[in-house]
Each structure stands twice: as C-alpha cells, then as structure tokens.
Amino acid sequence: MDSQIKNKLIIEFSWLLGIIIASAALEYAIIVFFDLHPILSVKIQGFIGLVVVAYIIRMIARMGKQGVIAFEDDEQEKSGERE
Structure with a gap:
C-alpha cells in the first residue's frame, strides 16, 4: 500500500511539473512573439x-x-459514526 501511494504521488507530481513547465514555456513564447501589453501578460x-x-x-x-x-469524512462513514 505504501508503494502504491509513493508511485501515485510521483506520477501526479510529474504531471504537475510537466504542466507548469509547458505553461511557462507557452507563456514565454506568447509574450516574446506577440509583444503583448504587460497587463495582458x-x-x-x-x-x-x-x-x-x-x-x-x-489530483487530490x-x-x-x-x-x-483517505479523507476524514470517508472514515466516519465507514465506521457508521455520525455527529
């Protein structure tokens, strides 16, 4: 179970890092090539x-x-405890 969590976190954070890098590169290209107004950037x-x-x-x-x-509410529902 611990390795499953570790593998899932590595995969999810690598996707997040990829999205950040791709979006930063796209932003840089848009600003440089189209010479946008600073407010638009x-x-x-x-x-x-x-x-x-x-x-x-x-992701969460x-x-x-x-x-x-596991979320705290899920654990309470499984145990049948209601406040």
Whole structure:
C-alpha cells in the first residue's frame, strides 16, 4: 500500500511539473512573439496559475476516489459514526 501511494504521488507530481513547465514555456513564447501589453501578460500568468490550482484539486480528488488517500469524512462513514 505504501508503494502504491509513493508511485501515485510521483506520477501526479510529474504531471504537475510537466504542466507548469509547458505553461511557462507557452507563456514565454506568447509574450516574446506577440509583444503583448504587460497587463495582458499578467492575465495570462493568472490563468496559468488557475490551471495549476485546478489540477492540484483534481489530483487530490482523484486520489481520494481511488482510495490512495483517505479523507476524514470517508472514515466516519465507514465506521457508521455520525455527529
């Protein structure tokens, strides 16, 4: 079980790193080739940041759904305890 968590985390963080690198390269190319206004480049950076945050949320939810990580609410439902 421990190796499953370790492998899943390595895969997910490598995807996250790939998304960050690809988005940074895309942002750099857009700014350099199209000579955008500075405000527009900040908006592109904000959009890229939102994509990264969304991927992190999706990664955590997917890992919880697959049972790799357990949420506190899931443990309470399994034990039948309700407050």
